[in-house]
Ligand SMILES: Cc1cc2nc3c(=O)[nH]c(=O)nc-3n(C[C@H](O)[C@H](O)[C@H](O)COP(=O)(O)O)c2cc1C
């Protein structure tokens with residue numbers, strides 16, 4: 001049987017719901033093992049005794065927000081689904097997992113594939129889907145194979161396919177593989193890709209997938225982690241689920257910690273009960289010997305960066321005022337937003353003082369320039385210019401005016417593009433230059449020869 | 460030149476098309492299967508796919524040229540993809556890439572002189588917690604060090620014969 005390395009240490013303060021069994025040495029990916037741990041019971045019960053409306057209501061009551069990046073309430077998304085069009089409805093699981101820093105869906109797919117299938121088949125029933133898809137990135141060939149085998153196991157037990165469990169409801173589930181393009185993670189690009197075309201995102205409005213999605217039919221796209229949560233919401237009831245975490249930030253989240261930290265890894269934590277400081281120091285073991293924090297990227301590389309020592313003050317939605325250092329920002333959806341950034345895909349990247357911050361941005365810019373689909377001029381050209389300028393700066397060609405030039409390019413992208421890749425590529429440049437302006441300006445004073453011959457490179 | 464595929468790939472393709480509500484949707488899975496068998500996607504292959512799916516050849520080509528994983532040119536026998544993106548780079552990803560190149564005396568995106576490998580950079584492989592990482596064909600290697608790279612390359616050299624006519628594939 002296919003297997004991947006398991007994490008042997010689980011921090012006692014984690015609250016594992018989605019990853020409850022994933023890292024247990026005696027838990028494997030077979031359907032028998034999953035069933036031994038209560039697998040598919042929730043789905044069978046839902047099919048036998050719940051109506052789709054009841055299931056949608058549970059998800060609404062749970063207040064769960066999407067785990068893929070935007071944090072949009074899943075219950076609301078499902079409510080927007082056009083059920084009266086007379087066209088078939090489709091369900092798509094977004095397993096493209098490509099925002100730099102993110103590696104949580106990988107854990108679920110490789111270690112507990114049946115949980116995802118159960119979550120998807122409950123969702124399919126709730127939204128009356130005619131067919132369901134898992135869009136998995138090409139770089140997870142083992143994941144695709146594991147899912148295909150798991151689906152076949154589930155099909156044999158009549159959990160996928162025709163007249164599921166005698167309910168009269170039929171829904172097939174297939175695995176579709178990407179081909180190494182990040183933009184397929186954007187839901188409308190993903191839909192074009194399943195249609196067999198280039199992954200050019202569609203403009204919203206009017207192309208909200210819930211109304212005009214796959215083949216211009218109503219479509220629900222949710223992230224892997226979101227869909228797994230559906231199983232637990234239906235199992236415990238939406239209201240009970242909403243008591244986990246904090247109001248508006250319900251449930252757990254799998255945080256992905258990487259970069260310059262002693263214990264990088266994934267940590268499933270109750271939302272709002274910890275801070276970014278807890279994640280870095282308590283769970284992540286802090287920075288490496290003799291190193292200090294330079295910057296923190298709180299939610300995937302497109303999230304606006306925080307500079308070490310920075311403080312955030314203001315009023316929360318409830319009216320109470322806050323005054324936080326980076327370490328105090330609550331680890332949930334609203335905390336990083338109040339601090340001017342976002343939790344995005346839950347990917348936290350730690351940058352210590354051993355590297356040049358201009359090079360860090362150059363590395364990020366190279367990613368977004370490579371991944372722009374090319375439809376919109378500001379994103380296509382702007383991402384490339386930002387990459388070229390920061391790469392030149394890193395390689396000994398920095399000029400004092402580059403900081404302003406970069407800021408001006410960034411400003412001309414966000415808000416002027418078809419999809420949010422425009423923001424994703426502009427935010428890093430805008431925030432790095434604003435927060436580390438002194439370093440970007442000082443870069444011009446660097447000895448070009450020294451810069452060119454540097455041994456450790458990020459670009 | 461007539462384009463033909465193994466019976467196995469053909470039956471896979473015939474099986475995958477009806478799984479989709481519309482034929483054209485099967486294109487990516489078909490291209491994956493053909494590239495796996497042939498190593499690349501020739502124009503003949505693309506025309507064959509167009510006919511199979513009842514679409515225009517250009518509709519196949521625009522897909523082939525959009526997605527970085529599809530290729531129209533050959534690569535070495537083994538495909539090495541080293542993650543270039545931030546979390547890996549912070550942990551020495553660029554050096555790891557240099558080690559792979561050195562082991563096969565090759566440059567990025569080229570077929571190595573012995574024909575064994577092509578080393579490429581990949582963007583974030585969704586395994587940032589075990590950075591730096593690289594893939595050799597379908598297998599992911601995590602927490603890489605120079606020593607491990609040397610071992611992996613040693614194994615590749617053992618398992619994969621050099622091309623009898625070095626350089627002819629590039
Ligand atoms: C450029 C870009 C890349 C994205 N990449 C991903 C991704 O890899 N995985 C994902 O689940 N969502 C990704 N998203 C978000 C999706 O568009 C979509 O909002 C999400 O899949 C919805 O699922 P959720 O509501 O469950 O989060 C991306 C968005 C953008 C703009």
Ligand code: SF4
Nearest residue numbers: 375376379417419421
């Ligand atoms: S913003 Fe960028 S990625 Fe999005 S559609 Fe426009 S060019 Fe493509």
Ligand code: FES
Nearest residue numbers: 542547584586587
């Ligand atoms: S940055 Fe290398 S796997 Fe994510």
